[in-house]
Amino acid sequence: MIKYGKIVNGQLVEVDMTVADAKPVIYAEITGFDQLKYYVIQDPPIDTGNNIYMGVKILELPPEKIISEFGILHLSPKVVDTF
Numbered sequence: 012m013i014k015y016g017k018i019v020n021g022q023l024v025e026v027d028m029t030v031a032d033a034k035p036v037i038y039a040e041i042t043g044f045d046q047l048k049y050y051v052i053q054d055p056p057i058d059t060g061n062n063i064y065m066g067v068k069i070l071e072l073p074p075e076k077i078i079s080e081f082g083i084l085h086l087s088p089k090v091v092d093t094f
Contacts, residue, residue: 013028013035013036014035014036015027015028015030015033015034015035015036016033016034016036016056016063017030017032017033017034017063018056018058018063021055021056022055022056023036023056023063023065034058034061034062034063035061035062035063036056036062036063036065037059037062037063037064037065038065039064039065039066039067041067041069044069047072048071048072049069049070049071049072050069050070050072051067051068051069051070052067052068052070053065053066053067054066054067054068
């Protein structure tokens with residue numbers, strides 16, 4: 012089923028196809044990945060002219076928190092792939 016939407020204040024708003032300026036929404040396909048090592052986040056919507064594209068990023072899960080006498084070490088996730 013095709014979904015339609017508009018971008019309002021940088022966010023996708025799903026609307027009926029009869030609404031003025033409504034465009035089909037295309038969602039990126041997510042390829043297989045190891046869910047124990049990676050996670051997926053959705054990118055902001057992109058107006059490509061004829062439709063709205065919703066891309067994704069696959070990120071590496073942060074390593075286990077390392078607790079030492081100096082506290083907890085937090086590491087930022089690394090972007091592995093973008094679709």
